[in-house]
Amino acid sequence: MNRSCYCLWDVQSTDRSAAMAELLCSDPGLGEHTRELLLRALEAREHAGATLVSPGISMPHCRSLLVEDFIVILGRSRKGVPWPDEPARLIVLFVSPVKPSGPQEHMELIKHLATKISESGQKLFKARSEEELAEMLGFRLAGSGTDEPGS
Amino acid sequence: MNQDLEKLISLHDLDIMILDLGRTDILQQEVRLGLSPDMALTELTTMREQLASTIRKRWMSLYAQITARYDNAVVPVIMQRCSGCFTRLPTAVSSADDRNEQVRTCPTCGRIIYWAD
Ligand SMILES: [Zn+2]
Numbered sequence: 001m002n003r004s005c006y007c008l009w010d011v012q013s014t015d016r017s018a019a020m021a022e023l024l025c026s027d028p029g030l031g032e033h034t035r036e037l038l039l040r041a042l043e044a045r046e047h048a049g050a051t052l053v054s055p056g057i058s059m060p061h062c063r064s065l066l067v068e069d070f071i072v073i074l075g076r077s078r079k080g081v082p083w084p085d086e087p088a089r090l091i092v093l094f095v096s097p098v099k100p101s102g103p104q105e106h107m108e109l110i111k112h113l114a115t116k117i118s119e120s121g122q123k124l125f126k127a128r129s130e131e132e133l134a135e136m137l138g139f140r141l142a143g144s145g146t147d148e149p150g151s
Numbered sequence: 152m153n154q155d156l157e158k159l160i161s162l163h164d165l166d167i168m169i170l171d172l173g174r175t176d177i178l179q180q181e182v183r184l185g186l187s188p189d190m191a192l193t194e195l196t197t198m199r200e201q202l203a204s205t206i207r208k209r210w211m212s213l214y215a216q217i218t219a220r221y222d223n224a225v226v227p228v229i230m231q232r233c234s235g236c237f238t239r240l241p242t243a244v245s246s247a248d249d250r251n252e253q254v255r256t257c258p259t260c261g262r263i264i265y266w267a268d
């Protein structure tokens with residue numbers, strides 16, 4: 001997987017919706033209105049079933065017509081964000097675009113993350129920097145190289 | 152942004168999520184992650200119906216007509232082109248100050264269009 005991501009090292013929000021909104025704000029490519037509508041889609045998905053995928057790790061995700069390319073944003077919370085019954089200390093938010101290859105690529109991204117989370121497990125919480133966390137999940141931090149987010 | 156337009160975008164996103172969770176490959180990966188996609192699918196379908204019931208009939212009817220022809224009923228305008236059919240939109244449409252303040256369709260393909268910020 002050669003995608004890049006943004007990372008919010010210290011999520012301040014104390015509830016699920018606010019945390020997702022905070023993460024979306026860390027992508028400078030998203031306009032205010034787009035963020036609002038993306039949040040609505042992510043909230044709908046969460047309302048349909050909380051995306052806590054492993055102890056301490058949540059994965060809010062969807063595909064949306066609001067993005068042209070993949071958006072991956074990682075967030076780390078020291079205290080943990082109630083998700084809603086258990087605290088999420090690591091949030092892996094991603095939104096896949098709507099295009100003919102979208103469903104396949106979306107599935108591959110979920111598969112990739114399932115593998116990485118299974119491989120790294122609790123080590124993910126020991127990452128010492130944004131770069132290290134991104135690397136453990138098989139991404140490159142946006143702005144740390146020549147790549148563009150989503151590429 | 153026009154409220155009907157916002158709702159149509161949200162409806163489209165819900166339809167995409169419902170479609171995705173109906174795919175075996177995505178469903179399998181969600182299960183592998185420990186999620187409950189079957190339950191989510193039921194909830195999303197209910198939410199979709201609730202949202203649809205708040206959208207005016209004329210827009211629901213238009214949305215249904217477009218989805219009968221295309222996978223994507225609502226598309227963003229990118230570089231002044233409809234991203235559904237890639238036709239350049241008339242300048243009068245593209246440059247209007249209130250372009251997102253009403254539900255507009257592409258003059259060529261008929262898809263509902265919006266301008267991203
Ligand atoms: Zn068109």
